[in-house]
């Protein structure tokens with residue numbers, strides 16, 4: 084597994100407690116609502132992470148059954164801890180590119196901020212198509228350009244200040260690196276989906292201190308892996324980034340523009 088896709092160590096807990104509340108919750112409601120609009124009974128979630136969307140859909144549809152999958156065991160462990168025990172949710176380790184599920188098992192497949200991490204995304208889309216029943220919906224959320232996501236852009240610029248010779252490019256390369264909706268359509272249609280509906284949705288990040296933005300990114304994303312590979316102490320990197328971010332964003336809690344696509348693709 085590449086270090087961009089490894090969510091372990093400090094990442095699951097910091098991701099879930101700092102990054103998700105800052106940037107992910109409004110989109111989790113959007114994805115859950117788009118899934119719920121199809122009144123599904125059996126839902127598969129891929130790249131479920133620490134379960135932000137799992138929890139949103141579980142709240143929204145009182146009888147839905149969710150199979151929530153992810154590649155990294157520590158993310159699913161955290162997700163299971165955060166949802167009260169429920170016989171309507173099953174947690175399953177799975178690579179989205181090779182799903183351990185029968186053909187035609189689900190009414191909907193959902194994936195929030197995960198598809199950018201799949202090395203062979205067309206294969207993951209073909210897998211989503213395979214496990215859906217005819218008429219089923221595949222709902223995807225994916226970040227827009229980093230220039231349209233102010234907190235992420237500030238973090239990227241802070242990393243460029245701190246590592247001028249060779250800044251870690253994780254954000255631009257991976258989570259904010261899949262922003263061409265024409266390509267999304269081509270890949271989904273290539274996997275057999277029809278009537279691909281894609282739209283941009285904007286929200287604002289929740290007000291967050293420079294310190295917490297730095298904690299979220301240096302300790303709650305795979306940037307932590309890239310810092311570790313360079314032998315950089317995470318606490319030191321966090322403090323340095325907080326200082327640079329505060330210079331740029333000011334001392335008050337920062338709330339910035341968020342932009343992501345929500346895509347609903349239908350199984351013919």
Ligand SMILES: C[S@@+](CC[C@H](N)C(=O)[O-])C[C@H]1O[C@@H](n2cnc3c(N)ncnc32)[C@H](O)[C@@H]1O
Pocket residue numbers: 088090103107129130131132133134135136152153154155158177178179180194195196197200201202
């Ligand atoms: C940014 S997180 C999104 C998690 C969650 N959907 C959310 O909205 O909080 C990306 C997730 O993709 C997962 N992931 C990366 N590569 C994967 C793969 N090939 N198959 C399944 N999950 C993968 C990671 O483990 C991580 O949990």
